[in-house]
Amino acid sequence: MGSLLILFAVSPISSSGSAGLSDAAILAIAEQSFAEGTALRNDSAKARPAFARSAIGYDELWQRGYRNPDLTLNRAHAHQLAGDLPGAIAALHEGLAVARWSRPLQVALEDARSAVGYPLIGDLASQCRPTSSPTIGNRMSPAEAWSIAALLWLLACGGMARFAMTRTGWWLMFAVLAMAALVLLGGVWLQDYRQRQREAAEPLLIVADDVFLSKGNWNSETYMPRLEPKLPRGVEVRALSHRGGWVQVRLASGIIGWLPESAVVVVGSDL
Amino acid sequence: MKDDPGRKPQSPNKDSHPVFRSRCAWGACLLLLLSSSSLLSQIVSQGEAPLINQPSANFYHAQGSAVKVSWSVEPKVVPDGGELTATLIITGATNPRRIVRPDLKKLIDFQSRFAITDNADPPPGEGATEVKFSYKLRPQNRSVDKVPMLEFYFYNPAAPAGKSSFPLTTARAVPITVTEAPKNEPPVIPLGEPDRLFVVATGQQLLEKGQFVPDYWLWLVVGLSGPLCALGWFVVWQRVFPDAVRLARMRRSRAARRAIDAIHRAHRTSDPPAVIAVAVLGYLRTRFPFPPGAATPSEIESALDELRVSTPDCVAVAEFFRTCDAARFAPPGDNGASLAADAEALITRLEGA
Numbered sequence: 001m002g003s004l005l006i007l008f009a010v011s012p013i014s015s016s017g018s019a020g021l022s023d024a025a026i027l028a029i030a031e032q033s034f035a036e037g038t039a040l041r042n043d044s045a046k047a048r049p050a051f052a053r054s055a056i057g058y059d060e061l062w063q064r065g066y067r068n069p070d071l072t073l074n075r076a077h078a079h080q081l082a083g084d085l086p087g088a089i090a091a092l093h094e095g096l097a098v099a100r101w102s103r104p105l106q107v108a109l110e111d112a113r114s115a116v117g118y119p120l121i122g123d124l125a126s127q128c129r130p131t132s133s134p135t136i137g138n139r140m141s142p143a144e145a146w147s148i149a150a151l152l153w154l155l156a157c158g159g160m161a162r163f164a165m166t167r168t169g170w171w172l173m174f175a176v177l178a179m180a181a182l183v184l185l186g187g188v189w190l191q192d193y194r195q196r197q198r199e200a201a202e203p204l205l206i207v208a209d210d211v212f213l214s215k216g217n218w219n220s221e222t223y224m225p226r227l228e229p230k231l232p233r234g235v236e237v238r239a240l241s242h243r244g245g246w247v248q249v250r251l252a253s254g255i256i257g258w259l260p261e262s263a264v265v266v267v268g269s270d271l
Numbered sequence: 272m273k274d275d276p277g278r279k280p281q282s283p284n285k286d287s288h289p290v291f292r293s294r295c296a297w298g299a300c301l302l303l304l305l306s307s308s309s310l311l312s313q314i315v316s317q318g319e320a321p322l323i324n325q326p327s328a329n330f331y332h333a334q335g336s337a338v339k340v341s342w343s344v345e346p347k348v349v350p351d352g353g354e355l356t357a358t359l360i361i362t363g364a365t366n367p368r369r370i371v372r373p374d375l376k377k378l379i380d381f382q383s384r385f386a387i388t389d390n391a392d393p394p395p396g397e398g399a400t401e402v403k404f405s406y407k408l409r410p411q412n413r414s415v416d417k418v419p420m421l422e423f424y425f426y427n428p429a430a431p432a433g434k435s436s437f438p439l440t441t442a443r444a445v446p447i448t449v450t451e452a453p454k455n456e457p458p459v460i461p462l463g464e465p466d467r468l469f470v471v472a473t474g475q476q477l478l479e480k481g482q483f484v485p486d487y488w489l490w491l492v493v494g495l496s497g498p499l500c501a502l503g504w505f506v507v508w509q510r511v512f513p514d515a516v517r518l519a520r521m522r523r524s525r526a527a528r529r530a531i532d533a534i535h536r537a538h539r540t541s542d543p544p545a546v547i548a549v550a551v552l553g554y555l556r557t558r559f560p561f562p563p564g565a566a567t568p569s570e571i572e573s574a575l576d577e578l579r580v581s582t583p584d585c586v587a588v589a590e591f592f593r594t595c596d597a598a599r600f601a602p603p604g605d606n607g608a609s610l611a612a613d614a615e616a617l618i619t620r621l622e623g624a
Contacts, residue, residue: 023478031473038469042461061477068479070472077468099482111465146485150493154500161501165508165515167528 023064030057034078052082062094069095069102076108080115085234086206086265088112093204093236093267101141116234124227127253128235135192136185145189152182202238204267205249205259207231213249213257227257237264326424326437331371333425337363340423340442347445349410351452356390357418358405359442364425367395367402373421375406380419384411410449418445514619527618530554534611544598547614551591554618568592584621591617 021029030053037050055078061071072095079087092109099105119125136145159175162168213227231237237249237259246258343358364370372389375381388407395402408418421442430436508515533550537543555561555571565574572589576582591613598610 027477031471034471041469042459044460044462045457047462065480066478068477068482070479071477074471074477077471081462081464081468141482142485143483146489146493150496153493153497157497157501158504161505164505 023061023066026057026060030054030061030074030078033057034074037078037081048082051078052084054078055082055084055087059091062091067095067098069099069105071095072099072102072105073108076112080112085112085115086208089116089234089236090206090265090267093206097268099141100137101139101144106138113234113236117232118235119229119232122229124229124231127227127255128231128237128251130236130252133195135195136188137192137196145185149182149185152178152185156182202240202250205237205239205247205264206267207233207235207237207259207263208265209233209263211259211263213251213255213259214246215257227255231259239264239266324435324437325426326439329373329422329439330424330426330437331373333361333364333366333370333423334428335363335365335425336427336429338423338425338427338440339363340421340440342418342421342442342445344418344445344447348448348450350450351410351413353452354388354407354409355418355447356405357408357445358403359421360401360403361423362401364402367399370402372404373423375408378419378421381408384415384419385409386411410447413449413451415447415449417447420444524558524622526554526557527622530618531615534614537611542599544595544610547610548592548595548599551595551614551617555588555621558621568596580621587617587620 033050033054037047037054040047040050055075058071058075058078062075072091075091076088076095079085079091089109089112092105092112095105096102096109113130118129140148156175156178159171159178163171163175210230210233212230215227235251237251240248240250240256242248242261245261247261247264248256249259249264250256339362341360343360345356345358347355349355359373361367361370372392375385375387381387385408388409390405390407392403392405423440423442424437425440427436427438430438530550530553533553534547537546537550540546552566552571555575559575559578559580561571561574565571568589571592572585575585575588594613595610
């Protein structure tokens with residue numbers, strides 16, 4: 001274990017460097033680094049590197065396919081405590097991509113967003129704050145939806161069978177109601193599916209460093225149309241296109257501009 | 272005149288000094304006489320008006336025949352931005368309490384190299400043989416490599432004829448080293464994040480791969496299981512409850528369904544036997560081509576018999592209507608519930624016939 005810790009501390013875990021480590025070993029190292037950072041929490045200069053090592057370990061597990069809400073929360077906590085707020089927000093979005101219904105992840109994302117230094121005044125204050133449009137997928141897991149749909153379908157079929165037995169109108173009405181509920185559930189899931197398709201068409205980016213949102217093209221270094229003030233790190237934007245090291249993005253309010261590709265983190269690039 | 276340390280310096284007005292009160296013609300002669308006299312030494316020691324040949328700079332009123340000066344520097348290695356203490360040590364002076372502190376701020380060699388602060392040195396005591404003047408020197412930059420030489424003129428009253436009465440001695444330069452300023456340790460700042468961030472899940476639950484997401488096969492299973500379960504239930508129901516099957520089939524007859532519905536509602540009326548009798552009679556008239564006049568139990572039995580309904584059924588129908596009449600007109604002894612059950616059983620019997 002000691003040699004693993006040295007490896008962890010000296011070189012960041014990469015796909016090549018961690019190839020020889022088992023999943024359990026990486027988890028143990030990540031947990032130990034996190035505990036070390038927690039013990040050093042009174043000295044941020046010493047604690048943050050420990051949390052950064054822990055975040056690297058959790059990220060590696062995520063890359064290896066262990067995608068569950070608990071690991072997502074650990075990643076987000078480690079990144080945020082390491083001073084990497086954009087990384088924490090990106091981790092939470094990646095977790096929500098596979099478990100959108102997870103209430104703890106939703107709460108953690110709201111908390112992380114509250115730590116973003118949005119400008120207090122000016123147009124930008126309201127332009128870059130993310131807006132949420134909850135759908136059924138944010139409240140119900142696919143397993144729960146499957147269970148409810150199966151129950152409604154069985155009730156509808158059972159109602160029809162009972163109506164065939166008794167020729168009583170109430171059973172027919174019961175079956176119709178169950179079918180209506182089933183259709184309603186399918187409708188909201190279809191809406192959720194379409195929204196996910198729209199979101200997938202415009203990848204989510206997180207601003208990694210304070211940066212100006214440039215507006216349009218410019219021909220002179222002396223004039224660069226841009227939105228004042230800088231976008232704070234942690235702001236969520238949607239990517240529209242890429243060109244020459246720049247990415248065209250859209251803010252939550254719909255404003256479109258350009259950011260350097262080096263100033264953003266792509267969420268879920270591996271998903 | 273005696274050397275009086277408490278005496279105030281006299282005015283530099285040469286008209287008030289005895290030497291300059293004399294006439295000009297006698298001035299040079301008198302000055303030559305005074306140069307070797309104790310009176311002049313007293314004047315020099317008191318730091319008063321300049322004398323002939325007195326240096327205009329670097330003369331600090333030291334007197335003696337073998338005055339020596341030197342620098343004592345501590346430390347000789349100082350970090351950039353730090354301070355060192357330079358002490359000027361004057362020895363061999365006969366008037367140590369009259370020596371004036373050299374003002375290094377007025378010396379370009381010092382002023383260009385150091386930020387200078389005079390220390391508050393105690394005055395030399397009675398009988399002291401040396402004088403010390405100390406300074407705090409902070410090098411301006413890392414290129415400063417020495418405490419410069421200090422020129423120091425003093426008055427030698429015993430200077431032989433032909434030699435200057437104001438010889439020069441020097442405090443030799445002292446090399447120093449200015450090192451890189453030590454990096455300031457950043458202040459210890461605790462993490463300000465909320466406590467909940469320091470809590471993480473541990474254990475093997477972190478190594479679970481994803482959540483249960485139903486695939487197409489599971490949806491297909493559910494889609495097929497509903498109709499299959501309903502069909503199975505129906506088949507089992509037919510096997511287990513054959514009478515119920517017959518009743519259900521019977522309910523497919525509109526006349527029977529209407530009669531049974533009326534029978535079920537009869538208990539809500541004021542005269543259930545009459546309602547039940549009318550419902551059964553209506554059923555019979557719809558189901559069988561009854562003559563319009565058949566209304567009594569006997570007439571109904573005869574009509575059914577003519578329609579080739581089995582005799583037991585005819586008897587049962589007649590008996591039912593007699594029971595109804597008894598319930599309507601005889602003293603209380605029966606109730607609507609039993610009549611309704613009988614009526615439903617009678618209709619079922621006729622539907623199954």
